[in-house]
Amino acid sequence: MTTSANGRRKPPTIHDVAREAGVSRGTVSRFLNGGHYVSPAARRAVEAAVRKTGYVVNRHARSLSTGRSDSVAFLLTEPQEKFFEDPNFNVLLRGCTERLAQHDIPLLLMLAESDDDRRRLTRYITSGHVDGVLLLSNHSGDPVAAELHDAGIPLVVCGKPIGRGTKVSYVAAADREGAQDMVRHLLAGGRRRVGMVTGPLDMPGGPDRLAGYRDMLAEAGLPYDPALVVEGDFRRSGGERAARRLLAQAPDLDAVFVASDLMALGVVGVLQQAGRSVPDDIAVGGFDDSPAATAIAPALTTMRQPFDRISAEMVRMLLAQIAGEDTAGVILPTELVVRDSA
Amino acid sequence: MTTSANGRRKPPTIHDVAREAGVSRGTVSRFLNGGHYVSPAARRAVEAAVRKTGYVVNRHARSLSTGRSDSVAFLLTEPQEKFFEDPNFNVLLRGCTERLAQHDIPLLLMLAESDDDRRRLTRYITSGHVDGVLLLSNHSGDPVAAELHDAGIPLVVCGKPIGRGTKVSYVAAADREGAQDMVRHLLAGGRRRVGMVTGPLDMPGGPDRLAGYRDMLAEAGLPYDPALVVEGDFRRSGGERAARRLLAQAPDLDAVFVASDLMALGVVGVLQQAGRSVPDDIAVGGFDDSPAATAIAPALTTMRQPFDRISAEMVRMLLAQIAGEDTAGVILPTELVVRDSA
DNA sequence: AGGTGAGCTGTGCACGATCACAGAAAATCA
DNA sequence: TGATTTTCTGTGATCGTGCACAGCTCACCT
Numbered sequence: 219m220t221t222s223a224n225g226r227r228k229p230p231t232i233h234d235v236a237r238e239a240g241v242s243r244g245t246v247s248r249f250l251n252g253g254h255y256v257s258p259a260a261r262r263a264v265e266a267a268v269r270k271t272g273y274v275v276n277r278h279a280r281s282l283s284t285g286r287s288d289s290v291a292f293l294l295t296e297p298q299e300k301f302f303e304d305p306n307f308n309v310l311l312r313g314c315t316e317r318l319a320q321h322d323i324p325l326l327l328m329l330a331e332s333d334d335d336r337r338r339l340t341r342y343i344t345s346g347h348v349d350g351v352l353l354l355s356n357h358s359g360d361p362v363a364a365e366l367h368d369a370g371i372p373l374v375v376c377g378k379p380i381g382r383g384t385k386v387s388y389v390a391a392a393d394r395e396g397a398q399d400m401v402r403h404l405l406a407g408g409r410r411r412v413g414m415v416t417g418p419l420d421m422p423g424g425p426d427r428l429a430g431y432r433d434m435l436a437e438a439g440l441p442y443d444p445a446l447v448v449e450g451d452f453r454r455s456g457g458e459r460a461a462r463r464l465l466a467q468a469p470d471l472d473a474v475f476v477a478s479d480l481m482a483l484g485v486v487g488v489l490q491q492a493g494r495s496v497p498d499d500i501a502v503g504g505f506d507d508s509p510a511a512t513a514i515a516p517a518l519t520t521m522r523q524p525f526d527r528i529s530a531e532m533v534r535m536l537l538a539q540i541a542g543e544d545t546a547g548v549i550l551p552t553e554l555v556v557r558d559s560a
Numbered sequence: 561m562t563t564s565a566n567g568r569r570k571p572p573t574i575h576d577v578a579r580e581a582g583v584s585r586g587t588v589s590r591f592l593n594g595g596h597y598v599s600p601a602a603r604r605a606v607e608a609a610v611r612k613t614g615y616v617v618n619r620h621a622r623s624l625s626t627g628r629s630d631s632v633a634f635l636l637t638e639p640q641e642k643f644f645e646d647p648n649f650n651v652l653l654r655g656c657t658e659r660l661a662q663h664d665i666p667l668l669l670m671l672a673e674s675d676d677d678r679r680r681l682t683r684y685i686t687s688g689h690v691d692g693v694l695l696l697s698n699h700s701g702d703p704v705a706a707e708l709h710d711a712g713i714p715l716v717v718c719g720k721p722i723g724r725g726t727k728v729s730y731v732a733a734a735d736r737e738g739a740q741d742m743v744r745h746l747l748a749g750g751r752r753r754v755g756m757v758t759g760p761l762d763m764p765g766g767p768d769r770l771a772g773y774r775d776m777l778a779e780a781g782l783p784y785d786p787a788l789v790v791e792g793d794f795r796r797s798g799g800e801r802a803a804r805r806l807l808a809q810a811p812d813l814d815a816v817f818v819a820s821d822l823m824a825l826g827v828v829g830v831l832q833q834a835g836r837s838v839p840d841d842i843a844v845g846g847f848d849d850s851p852a853a854t855a856i857a858p859a860l861t862t863m864r865q866p867f868d869r870i871s872a873e874m875v876r877m878l879l880a881q882i883a884g885e886d887t888a889g890v891i892l893p894t895e896l897v898v899r900d901s902a
Numbered sequence: 903a904g905g906t907g908a909g910c911t912g913t914g915c916a917c918g919a920t921c922a923c924a925g926a927a928a929a930t931c932a
Numbered sequence: 933t934g935a936t937t938t939t940c941t942g943t944g945a946t947c948g949t950g951c952a953c954a955g956c957t958c959a960c961c962t
Contacts, residue, residue, distance in 0.1 A: 229688075229712075231948055242912045247950060255910055274711075277687040278629070279948030281620040282917050289684065298653065302644035311640065311671075319676060324684045327669035329653075334661060342631065342666045345619040346571075347689075369616075370571075573918055584942045589920060597940055621918035624947050 230271040239267035250275060281346070290323055290536065291348040293339065295330045295362050296355050300453060304480055305509040306525065307354070310376065313529025314352060321537065323349075336362060344369045350536045352376070358420040372539035374532045377422025378547065387545045389531045393423050396521040396552035397430025400475050400503045403519070404560055405438050409473035409501055413446040415460040415485060417477040421452070427477045427505065446471060450481045457484025465492055473501040473560065479508040479520055486514060486559065501560035516558030524550050572613040581609035592617060623688070632665055632878065633690040635681065637672045637704050638697050642795060646822055647851040648867065649696070652718065655871025656694055663879065665691075678704060686711045692878045694718070700762040714881035716874045719764025720889065729887045731873045735765050738863040738894035739772025742817050742845045745861070746902055747780050751815035751843055755788040757802040757827060759819040763794070769819045769847065788813060792823045799826025807834055815843040815902065821850040821862055828856060828901065843902035849895075858900030866892050 236246045241260050249256050249264045256264070267273070281287045292314060294301055301307040315325045326348065330336040340362065343351060350372035353363055358380035366373050367386050378390040404412050414431045417424040428447070435442055445467040450456040457476060461484065464471060474489075476482035482504035486496050494500050496516055504511060507522035527550050535545040574592075578585045583602050591598050591606045598606070609615075623629045634656060636643055643649040657667050668690065672678040682704065685693060692714035695705055700722035708715045709728050720732040746754050756773045759766040770789070777784055787809040792798040799818060803826065806813060816831075818824035824846035828838050836842050838858055846853060849864035869892050877887040 232950095233948080243949085244912055244951085245910085248911090251950075255908095257910060260910080274683065274687045276624070276948050277684070277689050278620045278623040279917090280950075282618070282624050282919085283948080283950045285917080287620070289689070298650055302650065308640055308644065312673075315671065315673075315677070319674075319680065322680065324670070324680050327671065328666070329657065329669065331654075331657075332661075335657070338661065338664065338666050341616065342619070345616045347619050347631070574920095575918080585919085586921085586942055587940085590941090593920080599940060602940080618918050621947090622920075624949085625918080625920040627947080 229276070230273045231276070232273070234271055235264065235267045235273045238271055239263040286540075287347055287349050288323055289348050290318055290325055291343060291351045292325050292327045293330065293343075293351050293353050293362070294328065294355065295336065295353070295357075295360055297331055298329055301354070303453065306479075306506050306523070309509070309525045310354075310529050313526055314533055317530055317533035325352075330362070340365055340369075343371060349540045350374075352532055352536060355421065357418075372536055374536045374539070374545070375422075376528065376532060378426070378549070379422065380420055380425065387535055387539065388422075388547045389528050389535065390422060390547070390549050391523040391528065391552050392549050393426035393552075394430040394433070396505065396523075397427040397475065397477075398434050399430075399552070399554050400505065400521050401431050401434035403554060403556070404473040404475060404501055404503055405434060405440075407473070407501060407560065410440065411446065411468065411471045412440075412473040412475060413448075413464050413468060413471045415448050415450045415457060415464070415474060415476040415481055417450060417452050417481075419449060423477065423505075427475075431475055443468070450477065452478045452481060454480050454484040457481030458488050459484075461485040461488035465489075465494075471500060473503070475503045475505075477505050479504040479506040479511045479518055482518055482520070482559075483510055483514055486516075486518070497559050503560045507555050511555075512557070519557045519560035520555050522553040522555050524552070571618070572615045573618070574615070576613055577606065577609045577615045580613055581605040628882075629689055629691050630665055631690050632660055632667055633685060633693045634667050634669045635672065635685075635693050635695050635704070636670065636697065637678065637695070637699075637702055639673055640671055643696070645796065646794070648821075648848050648865070651851070651867045652696075652871050655868055656875055659872055659875035667694075672704070682707055685713060691882045692716075694874055694878060697763065699760075714878055716878045716881070716887070717764075718870065718874060720768065720891070721764065722762060722767065729877055729881065730764075730889045731870050731877065732764060732889070732891050733865040733870065733894050734891050735768035735894075736772040736775070738847065738865075739769040739817065739819075740776050741772075741894070741896050742847065742861075742863050743773050743776035745896055745898070746815045746817060746843055746845055747776060747782075749815070749843060749902065752782065753788065753810065753813045754782075754815040754817060755790075755806050755810060755813045757790050757792045757799060757806070757816060757818040757823055759792060759794050759823075761791060765819065765847075769817075773817055785810070792819065794820045794823060796822050796826040799823030800830050801826075803827040803830035807831070807836075813842060815845070817845045817847075819847050821846040821848040821853045821860060824860055824862070824901075825852055825856055828858075828860070839901050845902045849897050853897075854899070861899045861902035862897050864895040864897050866894070 232243050232246050236243045245260050246264050318325050328339050330339050351366055353375040363375055363386050373386055375386055375388045378388055416428045419425055432442055448460040448463050450460045476485050486502055489496055489500055496502050504518045504520035507520045511518035511520050531548050538545050574585050574588050578588045587602050588606055660667050670681050672681050693708055695717040705717055705728050715728055717728055717730045720730055758770045761767050774784055790802040790805050792802045818827050824844055828844055831838055831842055838844050846860045846862035849862045853860035853862050873890050880887050
């Protein structure tokens with residue numbers, strides 16, 4: 219362990235360990251990677267030498283040699299707050315972290331808000347610093363997914379991509395069917411003026427949940443009334459805005475299907491402030507079954523997205539791609555969770 | 561651009577570019593790193609060759625050669641939600657990202673919740689994958705800071721470390737003086753039963769803000785009443801809990817100094833629910849001047865932490881350390897922002 | 903005894919870049 | 933003009949690993 223001019227230590231190499239242990243580089247390398255074909259005596263000597271020298275592997279050298287980096291990126295291409303305020307995001311992130319941890323792979327969170335960030339991180343990723351990318355919230359116009367895919371970087375996006383552009387792998391919930399189930403539930407409760415707050419229509423989950431809503435109206439023989447539908451942004455504040463518009467445009471509505479729980483919180487709040495009782499006057503159905511759903515009164519009736527399975531599937535597919543296999547899209551079923559709001 | 565057996569492209573190297581451009585590797589390398597000592601003709605040829613081959617630098621190889629990785633970690637060693645719900649965190653993170661962007665350095669967010677994560681990421685970092693670490697929220701018992709420091713990794717922590725352990729660089733606000741200013745303001749408003757909700761006493765900002773509070777009580781000749789002081793956790797829910805305890809222990813209190821805005825939101829909410837008017841019955845002073853401070857009624861009187869300067873200073877110090885310089889601790893002044901709550 | 907295979911070990915090369923160095927060409931100066 | 937500097941270029945050597953290969957020892961089997 220030597221000291222360089224500027225006072226920063228120069229870390230020991232595998233060579234130093236080998237010399238210290240009285241064995242060759244190859245033996246040390248074998249010890250570090252699984253430990254097969256290493257005699258007990260050599261093993262003990264190397265263990266001691268590693269401890270004594272304070273050796274840690276140089277990942278640049280290892281990666282250069284193996285072509286792998288043993289790390290994965292979790293890429294966000296929208297303003298931080300949008301994710302951070304969303305309990306679903308936390309669940310998803312934690313799920314992916316834990317699954318990857320089982321393979322001893324660290325997850326690096328990367329935030330790309332500006333175009334400048336986007337370029338910098340794309341370059342960073344394509345230059346090999348991660349083995350693959352988990353991508354959240356790609357707008358239909360977002361070029362990042364296509365760029366990474368074209369660069370040959372293993373990639374799994376969360377949510378079914380909108381534009382039928384490049385053929386990227388994705389994991390999504392059954393948005394259309396889930397929306398159908400929820401609206402069916404609202405109608406079964408006797409509601410007839412059922413409004414909807416959609417997600418952004420250029421984002422995963424936007425159009426499909428709207429389509430499910432229209433499916434059920436048609437099946438029930440109810441007309442589609444544009445005044446009953448408002449586009450939101452998956453944020454709480456967007457839900458509040460949407461609820462105010464709905465009350466103005468269609469004061470007689472008796473139910474609302476809201477395309478995310480976070481927006482639903484905002485909707486319920488505004489409805490209550492306006493003197494409407496939930497669910498007596500207006501039933502509210504959410505989507506996600508996020509932790510926030512039970513944090514308000516009345517507890518939110520919602521469609522559960524299987525976030526555990528989604529994150530597990532995302533990681534599984536990404537690792538498969540990294541291993542050289544091809545993967546396609548996966549759609550997982552949702553489940554109606556009936557609570558008090560509908 | 562060849563295709564390997566499993567269908568994954570094998571990326572072009574600097575050698576391919578050199579051959580394509582009809583120059584040597586050295587010339588290509590010089591072109592990539594600043595472009596000095598490259599003739600106009602060679603420059604054009606290399607530019608064209610890079611475009612044609614789709615070359616991107618292999619950062620593992622570069623890092624192995626240079627010893628630098630040109631990336632920095634932002635390390636969080638507490639549960640995600642704790643940061644994500646805090647608007648201050650967003651400001652700080654964005655500030656650091658932007659400052660680093662000016663040097664074209666990507667910021668990698670790393671979350672270490674479990675001990676297992678902590679070990680994995682420490683290993684990842686010490687094995688050279690980042691040039692330095694910005695660390696948030698280190699408890700006094702948290703060994704991460706010491707480990708990284710001992711491993712010789714450039715490191716700057718946010719907030720003044722509690723335990724006088726290792727000598728790590730830090731950037732902090734003037735917690736004690738800021739607390740003094742706020743309590744002085746409350747006393748100047750005629751309040752005499754001034755309570756306090758502290759931060760965790762084993763975290764930066766915890767003990768010092770409490771000390772400032774006691775300073776001012778002493779200066780005003782008021783006794784220190786333990787019933788007026790409750791320890792919080794810097795979270796909104798913790799503020800709510802603390803407020804309920806304060807009301808129970810000291811129903812006659814007429815002011816509260818809360819050690820963070822987020823907790824103050826919770827405190828104000830509980831006080832109002834209990835029928836106390838803010839600021840008429842009870843004045844509330846916060847700390848941070850987070851974006852949340854103006855999101856409630858009454859708008860929060862608070863101590864502004866100069867987050868812009870804090871993030872700028874953290875990045876400056878980290879880059880200085882990476883360049884081989886030594887850095888110490890920096891304390892930046894706070895500023896009283898008088899609004900409606902006190 | 904001789905052949906076979908498994909366990910273990912060391913050596914050389916490759917990974918893809920940077921960098922120091924030496925030498926050639928062009929520009930400047932006396 | 934020749935001497936000197938400046939610009940430009942190509943060639944090893946190097947960074948610290950992993951991996952293929954060859955060789956060596958030892959146990960086991962026929």
